[in-house]
Amino acid sequence: MTASTSTLSPHEADAPPMTPGQQRKIVLAAVIGNLLEFFDFTVYSYFALTIGHQFFPADDPITSSLLAFAVFAVGFVMRPLGGIVLGRYADRAGRKPALTLTILLMAIGSASIGLAPTYAQIGLAAPVLIVAARLLQGFAQGGEFGAATATLLEMGGNASRGFRASWQLASQGAAALLGSGLAASLGFLLSADTMHSWGWRIPFLVGTLIAPVGIYLRRHIREEPPAPKALASRDDPKRGLYVRNWFLTIFSIMGMSVATYVMMYYMPTYCIQYLGLPSKMSMLAGVASSTISLVMCPIYGAWSDRMGRRKPLTIIGRVALIVLLYPAFWIMTHYPSLPVVLAALIVLMLCYTMGSAPAYALMPENFPKHLRAGYMSSAYAIAVSAFGGTAQLVASWLIRETGSKMAPAWYMIGCVAISLIAVSMFEETGNKVLD
Template structure:
């Protein structure tokens, strides 16, 4: 991939500054809504376990519910390959509009699903199918949305714009955890079990009209322009694809453990009240939403992505074990909240600049497809299964430090992979 300094080549923008802003807002807001629909399930995993996966052992019931969460990731690689290629061939807007429609349908299915007591084994099957549909949609969302953010506007602001992909995931987690906290405080346990848990999923159906309206503002060059470039699979791109899979691996595991599994962990093993445990996820999500754009902008200023990415990941590796040790020995809300916030500071440092680094390693005519498929494979194999894996490890070993050890191993692999990617900060890309 050829690259040259930004100072020597600044590509003209076809869109005005105002239209560029609308495009970025459309991509970010649509991505936020889709991630909310896909991940809000984890905040109600214990409730869904009771209604759709009943078992004599509540831990087994939770494992079954988390398995359904993980199943949603099985379809992600298929969605990544199919919808990522669709985005490169037919344009970013067409793909983003399709993904948001499919996600809304999956969310409606979960929100309207009859429970096990009503339709028996068909109930968990219903949930599994809805999660597969959501996973297919989410697989294509990441590549198209990230490519849109990267390619819209000045080359000097790529890191800042791409970081909003991760920041919007933080906003989705904040929205989901905030809604879960509100429902836990306002409803009785019976009301929450009867109908309250359905509210976030049915509210998520609103993403379809809102998202489609916003994404009408996305204007891009005709897809045919990209197809004039040479086709074919290049060995260098395949190597970068594998590196991207492993670069994402550690951070997606950290995402789903630190932001989504931590309420369940806090309730079951730290014995925090359910109403308080959700506050930990809110803190983690706030850090992601606020700091991701800061680290992205700093990588633009430094004109380098890798230093921040590597420092953040090394610091995360060093802090994970002591943080979980302290949480287990001092299981109070201030301690757990403060430690998760600390971990998230370095998680965002190690992740946000990488959201520009990874797509910048691919040329435009294949960027969405390669990125979407790499992300989908990494999240499906490692991120989507992380809650299930750490829950199983705790049950199998009796060691509540298992989440820390699992994350440390995954982030070390991720650190090695990202160090092998080409530095792209401060360069004009193909």
């Protein structure tokens, strides 16, 4: 990757360089905002069964849950559009205005779900309102990833890029921990009838707090000038390379996205419906998975700054995940108890985070600054929309069609294998200076 050059405006040229303290504020704002946005978007999955009963009533509880998971997947439909529109906005107008806009849109969507009347109250208008809110959240989330990842990568020295970028995934783990922890706490504090009646709304209403908190964090920081546009033309000799890397990014994210949404968000439902574990205890599966993600991602990211991004960490982590998925699900299905499930998930998450955290630096480092947010947002949105957002729906459908509780493992193995091939084709960037 070569450094891009451009002529700065007088205002940009006269601006003093940012201090390390100012850069840390930007990184902190990106991490916290990303955490809050992912919490708003993904907390739906922890209450999918209740939402299914409230908004998609059916004689068969499995059908009701499938409809609820289908609406969860609908939220990903708008991600590619949000990735393209908001990603390009971040490259042209700057990271800060794009991040501020996404957090406001996400809060509106969360409030709409938390305040929505049920099917029993307003009929078909209720599920329509839920779908509309999920579409708005999906549009916002599509633009969040690229802008936040680019910000984490660019704000600071070259020696710690992997550590900073890993907080993109770590903050997703923190969001999942916040969601699963809140779900588990409510399950223990409230009765089943109370949870079914109004308790499930609490996390979505809490999620609306991201608007004032997130906007304050992101507006009261200084940002570097927008990236130069000199190389944005169709005559850029490296345009073909960027397009190739864009496709590799899609397939690299694909497998790990499926693993994320199955192991971190689908497992509580899987434990309840197919392993017969109590709902209050099953929520702890999500807590365990998200805790490992939060703790291990920064560690693996820091190691990648010294050991390299692609090899050995990313490749070894994904190979280990492929090898261990089948034995882990076999043990969980044959010895369905909470200690067994937690132990299996912890081992799988250790492999998952090793294979994913360094890649969150590797992928954006393969794009120049003036294209980074746009390419990353659109690639991530497409991959997650097509595979991550549908992972829970596909897993439930495969179990129903095949009659095998092992179906989710086979699905993840295939997807992660494809992502392993894709990530191995990236150029190693851990020891290079970015433009």
